[in-house]
Amino acid sequence: MGDSQNEIEVPSFFICPISLEIMKDPVTLSTGITYDREAIEKWLHTRKNNTCPITKQHLTDLELTPNHTLRRLIQSWCTINAPSGIERFPTPRLPVSKSQILKLLKDSKSPNLQMKCLKRLKTIVLESDMNKRSMEAVGAADYLSYIICNSNCNPTSVSPAEEFDNLVTAVDEAVSILYHLHLSETGIKSLFGKGGEFVHALTRVMQRATSYESRTYAVLLLKTMFEVAEPIEMMSIKPNLFKELTQILANQISLKATKAALKLLIGVCPWGRNRVKAVEAGVVTVLIDTLLDCTDQKRMPEMVLTLLDHLCQCADGRAELLKHGAGLAVVSKKIFRVSEVASGRAVRILHSVAKFSGNTRVVQEMLQLGVVGKLCLVLQVDYGSKTSEKAKEILNMHARAWKNSSCIPYDLVSFYPS
Secondary structure, eight states, rough: OOOOOOGOOOGGGBBBBTTTTTSSSEEOOSOOEEEEHHHHHHHIIOOOOOOTTTOOOOOOOOEEEOOOHHHHHHHHHHHHHGGGGGOOOOOOOOOOOOHHHHHHHHHTSSTTTTHHHHHHHHHHHHOHHHHHHHHHHTTHHHHHHHHHHHOOOOOGGSSSHHHHHHHHHHHHHHHHHHHHTTOOHHHHGGGGGGEEEEEEEEHHHOOOOOOHHHHHHHHHHHHHHHSSSSSSHHTOOOOOHHHHHHHHHHHHOHHHHHHHHHHHHHHHHTTTHHHHHHHHHOOOOOOOOHHHHHOOOOHHHHHHHHHHHTTTHHHHHHHHHHHHHHHHHHHTTTTSSHHHHHHHHHHHHHHHHHHSSSOHHHHHHHHHHHHHHHHHHHHHTTOOOOHHHHHHHHHHTTTHTTTOOTTTHHHHTTOOOO
């Protein structure tokens, strides 16, 4: 619109009732009220409302019907007032219908049409939130998961090699589309209805090193799924998934993938034997190496220490931490260096080690590495009541071996609990 808009009287029915601007693409809800498409899509999807803004009626049908008559009236009015600086809005492109999406999904199962359909579906899903909701409504998750689950990702059983390459590419596209759909909680839970088959399929995607992007999307999808998983699903995770997540962390394929893998492991490790499965996959060593190399000042170390805290609550986890030459040292070093949260987690890890794995060798190592001095410093600055209490408990556990040691800095000895 030009600067002269305020000097021209705009018909009230041209104005969108929620954005208070002239409508460019008027659409009508099932309640009969017309809004500008961009404004009502933001209301329905970005803000996650399911009511008509004006009538407050609950919407069971979110279909937006283009109001062609009103659009033509607005365009005509803009043309008439062009001499006053009013610009005519171009005719908007018609959105993709549910029937068109459904046809593309069905055709995507055909080997000859698969890649063409998937590329078109990816374009559609990236265009708007309305397209995402339409795709979910027609069952896109089922079609896409079918492609991912029914792909044979073993090249030795596929001939010729070109056919395998095409298959892998199709799976990558399907994973990308499914991630960008941003499914509702109901849609995400439906992916678990395949008896673990879909989790196994995404694990295979992570295992293939053909595309870092698709491996990242697979991790992000799994993280989203397990955020709404039932306890039985949490406790049924196969060891292979832990191995692939550990590999993702070791390879550091992307920051998004690393953080998603950490969040996923933090979420599932408290359940069943998942701690042991993660430890057996070698994740403790990778986490310690990550702390040693980490340049992130806060969030990454916090997540790594949180996961280590979970893992050190089992004997195997503590054994792996102690086996690593830098395990105790790097955990102790993070106290005061990152954040209060990180310091609390580090002290909890040291508490688990001191309480359950504090043999003579470990007790002496904690003293020589300066761990005991650091714990005394925690008491000196009163670093949060819970953290200080844990530090005090650790020092009291092995007071005979530590209290009168010359390894504790002189200025900290007075803070050793009596």
